[in-house]
Amino acid sequence: MTVTETETTTGTGADTCAGPPQGDRRPDGADKYTISEVVALTGLTAHTLRWYERIGLMPHIDRSHTGQRRYSNRDLDWLALVGKLRLTGMPVADMVRYAELVREGDHTYTERFELLKQTREDVLSRIAELQGTLAVLDRKIGFYADAGRALASERAR
Numbered sequence: 001m002t003v004t005e006t007e008t009t010t011g012t013g014a015d016t017c018a019g020p021p022q023g024d025r026r027p028d029g030a031d032k033y034t035i036s037e038v039v040a041l042t043g044l045t046a047h048t049l050r051w052y053e054r055i056g057l058m059p060h061i062d063r064s065h066t067g068q069r070r071y072s073n074r075d076l077d078w079l080a081l082v083g084k085l086r087l088t089g090m091p092v093a094d095m096v097r098y099a100e101l102v103r104e105g106d107h108t109y110t111e112r113f114e115l116l117k118q119t120r121e122d123v124l125s126r127i128a129e130l131q132g133t134l135a136v137l138d139r140k141i142g143f144y145a146d147a148g149r150a151l152a153s154e155r156a157r
Contacts, residue, residue: 031073032062038071042079056096057082059103088123 025031035046052058058078062070085095098115101108
């Protein structure tokens with residue numbers, strides 16, 4: 001099942017936002033998860049889930065007749081996307097802006113495109129920086145491996 005970005009927040013649309021479902025998810029229609037179940041499925045804390053809701057990153061979470069939050073598979077897909085955006089280093093304010101743009105509808109595709117494109121460029125820059133760092137580590141590891149072999153050879157004499 002692929003859930004669309006717009007479906008995640010408005011119930012319509014065609015832009016995919018999440019990969020395949022993860023974990024032990026219920027079929028659509030029976031997908032009413034409590035906050036503790038979402039914690040177990042996602043690894044996020046209840047505090048984080050409530051904070052996401054408060055800042056507008058996870059708006060419109062359904063509630064039971066007793067007021068308990070009830071999350072859907074679409075909500076889980078959205079949380080998976082938010083997790084990926086966090087891994088990119090995207091600032092929370094940009095993630096909230098992205099969520100607002102999704103809720104505003106299809107006419108915001110260009111702005112969403114630009115936001116994600118800039119995030120991609122930032123990620124590529126970080127990857128290049130990390131590759132340079134990895135090269136330094138590899139050189140150091142090689143140096144110590146060679147030095148260790150030389151010491152072992154001297155001790156063996």
